Amino acid sequence: MRFKTTHFERLPQALLCALALLLCPGPLARGADFYISTQADFDTYRQATFSPGDNILLERGKVFTGMFAPRGVGSPANRITISAYGTGNKPIINNHGVVHPHPTRANGDPVSAGLLLYNSEYVTVSNLEITNNNGGTQEDVQSMGIYVLGEDRGKALNQIYIQDNYIHHINGEVEGKERGGIHFYGASPTSSNATTFNDVRITNNVLNYVGGVGISTDIANADIERAHDFPGTHRANAIKNLYVAHNWIGNTGRNSLVARDTDYAVIEYNTSANSSRHSTGxxxxxxKTIGTVFQFNEAxxxxxxxxxxxxxxxxxxxxxxGTVIQYNYTxxxxxxxxxxxxxxxxxxxxxxxxxxxxxxxxxxxxxxxxxxxxxxxxxxxxxxxxxxxxxxxxxxxxxxxxxxxxxxxxxxxxxxxxxxxxxxxxxxxxxxxxxxxxxxxxxxxxxxxxxxxxxxxxxxxxxxxxxxxxxxxxxxxxxxxxxxxxxxxxxxxxxxxxxxxxxxxxxxxxxxxxxxxxxxGMGPTATVLTGDLFPATNVANVIAATPDHPGLSGDDALTSLTQTFQVDSTFDLKTIFLGYDYDPNSLDPNEILVNLEIFEVDDVGASTLIPGTSQLVLTGLSLPELIASDVGAIVLDSALSLEETAGTAGYALRLTNGGNPGFEWLRTGSTAGSVYAFGQAYEDGVEKLGGERDFILALSDLDISLADNADFNTDGEVDGTDFLIWQRGFGNSNAQITDGDANHDKVVDSDDLVVWKNQYGTQITPASSTAVPEPSSLLVCTLAISAICLSGRFAFTA
Known part of the structure; x- marks a missing residue:
């Protein structure tokens, strides 16, 4: 008799647990959803055996203590899923460095992990936050974040996918290789039945402050041939179809990533940041691999x-x-x-x-x-x-x-x-x-x-x-x-x-x-002007943004910020208004470096950037320090023509860190975000909650450089009214804009800037709310989370 339901939340949790234990002495229900919202739920299910199609779902925003070690084998058509449900932050599993007995043998090696998969197949693990730290630095404990262990099966364990998890603080000051963030290990400790893996995918995870190795694979030494003199092309016990991509791995005790005992593994689009903090590696x-390819990684x-x-x-x-190392950046x-x-x-x-x-x-x-x-x-x-x-x-x-x-x-x-x-x-x-x-x-x-x-x-x-x-x-x-x-x-x-x-x-x-x-695609060069140049605060376009690396320490935007937009007629982009703040922990807070790119996208609502379609690439832009109320202006030396878009097609403007010092964005509150790394303007079309880095962005065909467009009133003269508009918020020591024609020669030049600043210093009255310029096609709107805003020639989509 089997207890079947796909909505366990319909019954009280305690009753569900009792029914599961009473009616299911063997594996739990096939194709069921198991919702874990309390520590009691976690303790009930953490060593349970699950069936193909089961979904084990931990509630977001909750913290669970102990090692989660479910058992079970899915099938190609009915995978077992371990993931999250609800809203908010990823659910946290914290094992606190506790060492647990081997899952089946009293004399087997003990284990310490946030999540243990033992002899499992056809399993997906996603959207979890895992830590395993008792505050110590001991070398005798092989502490893991996610540990995938296969023993004595005499076969390959198939299709284990680890994706979109945040793994951190795994007894950080530990140097050994047999421990770390995500570790796959196959062995035959009690038999000659070697165990290996096939179709392993480790993607889109963030690993930070991990003792040992960030990501690693390993087969027991006696169970795998050396590859350099192997006469064939595929070894019987090698790990096959290993794919490791789009992971950010930082501050490890040893190496960031070790691919052992694999045939034709592909390691791509990963970032290694500050590896081997406690031992050389x-x-x-x-x-001991055949045909490993490392490509498109950064170290x-x-x-x-x-x-x-x-x-x-x-x-x-x-x-x-047959090792190939290509297209990488170090x-x-x-x-x-x-x-x-x-x-x-x-x-x-x-x-x-x-x-x-x-x-x-x-x-x-x-x-x-x-x-x-x-x-x-x-x-x-x-x-x-x-x-x-x-x-x-x-x-x-x-x-x-x-x-x-x-x-x-x-x-x-x-x-x-x-x-x-x-x-x-x-x-x-x-x-x-x-x-x-x-x-x-x-x-x-x-x-x-x-x-x-x-x-x-x-x-x-x-x-x-x-x-x-x-x-x-x-x-x-x-x-x-x-x-x-x-x-x-x-x-x-x-x-x-x-x-x-x-x-x-x-x-x-x-x-x-x-x-x-x-x-x-390099595009024109650019000049950065500061001094709160955007005409008035009530027309600043504020867009919520969320980086795709939650949990990284500090406020540095270590990934990209991207905003999609459409153009309803050919537009000559000249100035990009940008609100930002400096990182006070950076090496030199007087200068922030960013990269700026504009790509084409197929769909402004949910799209992967189209490779090879860069319309503009500006590298290492030096943005002077601003206070949070300021808006900088990136002025292109020559206009960039953006062609009219049709249907869902459009563009994406993306900002990334250009080096040390770091940068962060003007905060406007915790708002839903729509900005992700890894080339996606919108990740699967789903907006994530919890964004706390917001930035001001506006695009204009107005040239605000000193020599060209000081006269906001378009009356043919540069007068005090124009200056008050231009200099709204003057008083920032980094302001670089003059009043206009201080020398009365009807040319706005560096002499005017010197005269005005020396004469008036910081005593200029900010512009009144009624003194608003009328640039030709300046984007003027404020976006709701899912609104579409039309103004001039732009449609921005949040």
Whole structure:
């Protein structure tokens, strides 16, 4: 007899629990919804066995104590779901570092996790907040956030999906690898029945302050062959179809992500921030794998002692073959990538961008080994700012390269650098046709190229960028049109077909560095003016915004803010009004850096940004400090023509962090938000609650630069009335706008600014509420959460 219902909330919870236990001595009801709203509910279900189609739903806004360890196997058509219901913040599971007995064996290894899945299949875990911290730093406890454990099954456990969770504070100051945020482990401790996994997806999770490794996979050593000399293409017990994407992983005790024992895993669009805080370890690495691909990831902040030997953004590790590291962005680590000299073969490193990695480019691990073969490094761009003195090979540790061919790479320093002490002492190492700007080439370089490569506009070091759709903010590292290296590189067979920015490569392409010549979509340059330039507060357009990384510490907007809009007739964009506030915890609060992009979208209501349709890309805009009541103006040097849109099509304007110092947005209260990271203007069309970062945004075809449009009244004169309107709220020490023609020569210029500020200082009376200018097509509206506002040529959708 089975108790069947899909609405358990219809009965009192205690009665439901009693009925479940009385009528279901075996697995609980098939296809049922289990609502957990109290600690008693949690305790009742946390070790229960569930059936295909069951939904285990924890109430949002609630905190539950203990390790949630449900059992059960779903099916391809009827998955088991562990998720949230209701409104508010994600439900929290806090295990407080408690160690629990093994789920089936008294003599088995104990476990400590917020969520344990044991021998489960066809399960989705989503929308949970998990922590597991007792405040200690002990090394004897393998603390986990989500632990997926398979034992003695003699098969692959299928389709386990971990998505949209927030995992943090997992006994933070812990360095070991066998612990961390999300960990998959397959073993055969009591039999010869090895257990592995197939179709694992770990996506859209945020992991912060995690002891050990952020995300990792592992098969017991005796159950998996080494890959480098495996004669076939697929190993019986390797993890198959591993996909790890769109995760933000920060402040880990060890590595951010480790892919062990996999065949053809894809690791893409992830961010590693400040990994290995308590022990040296490369941010991303693979071990004992076949065909691992790392692409479109960002890694930064992996730093420690100068003598640390594992401080790269990426690591091609040993017992592996066919590793590909491509289209990634690293910055601020000790070096870009590590390459292990123990047994490993067929490694490709291409079309990556390394900016300001502190000591150099390539580190070779295990100096006394020589078993690595066939590594090809081509078409990467490495840029080092002036205060760095890079060593390209073996930086600071005098490591010796092995079995590597370097072609078409660009190494550019703003000051000076060297090839490295042992760059020429390697075995079977070829340097052929690479660019060395302000860097001494290796003596063995076949064709050293030493002219300035003429990067388009280098120097910006943006953080937490959208690597799927937002790589345009790095377009300053493309080769400019006047580069001497627009062609002439060595043709590479099977070169991947695309450069770093997604431009197709023609057959036999001879491009240098990470990308083709050009800077498409960069758009006009811009000038930033401040001083509360928006005409009046009652016409400021306030739009609620919510970042997609809830729970990150502080108020830094670490992800993008995006707003969609439509244009009902061709519009010449000239000025972008923006309200913002500086981050008082940043390194230099006098200057905030942002990137600004405008993309095309198919649907302004719910759309993924269309790749390759950037209409405008401004990188590293320097916004002076403002107080919260001010509005800055980004004035384009030349107008950007936005074509008329039809139907649901439109545009999305997105703002992202351009580097340190950070920035935050003018607050107008906690309002529902509509802004998300990872290239989506609206995530699945669903607006999320709890947004606390709001910003003022308005677009105009009015040129408010000093020399062009001081006369808001359009009466042919610049007079005191115009000035009062222009200078509303004057008194901010950063105001940069003059009264207009203080010298009475009918030209608004820098002399006027000096005269007015020296004469009047900060004693100007703000404009009255009746003195409102009438710019030609200025957006004037205030949005409700789901309203559509039409004004002039704009329709903004919140």
């Amino acid at each position: 490369n941010s991303f690495y693979n071990f 930064y902040g992996n730093t420690g002692d100068v003598g640390d030997h594992d401080r790269g953004g990426f690591d091609a590790d040993y017992y592996s073959k 910055h601020g680590n000790h070096w870009f990538a590590s390459i292990m000299k123990k047994p490993m073969t067929d490694t490709i490193i291409r079309y990556n961008l390394s900016v300001n990695d502190l000591y150099g480019a390539y580190h070779y691990g295990f100096e006394n080994d020589s078993d690595m073969t066939d590594t090809n490094i081509y078409n990467n761009t490495h840029y080092f700012k002036e205060e760095l003195s890079p060593e390209l090979i073996g930086p600071r540790l005098d490591r010796t390269p092995l079995e590597t061919v370097f072609n078409n790479n660009v190494f550019s320093s703003a000051s000076s650098g060297t090839a490295g002490t042992n760059a020429d002492n390697g075995t079977n190492v070829t340097y052929d046709t690479n660019v060395y700007h302000n860097i001494t080439p290796p003596a063995s370089e076949v064709n050293p190229l030493t002219q300035n490569p003429q990067l388009y506009s280098p120097g910006a070091e943006p953080y937490d960028i959208d690597m799927e759709f937002g790589r345009g903010v790095l377009a300053g590292y493309m080769l400019a049109g006047n580069s001497p290296y627009g062609a002439g590189g060595i043709p590479i067979a099977n070169d991947g077909g695309l450069d770093f920015w997604g431009s197709p490569l023609s057959a036999g392409s001879t491009v240098f560095g990470a990308g083709k010549v050009g800077a498409a």
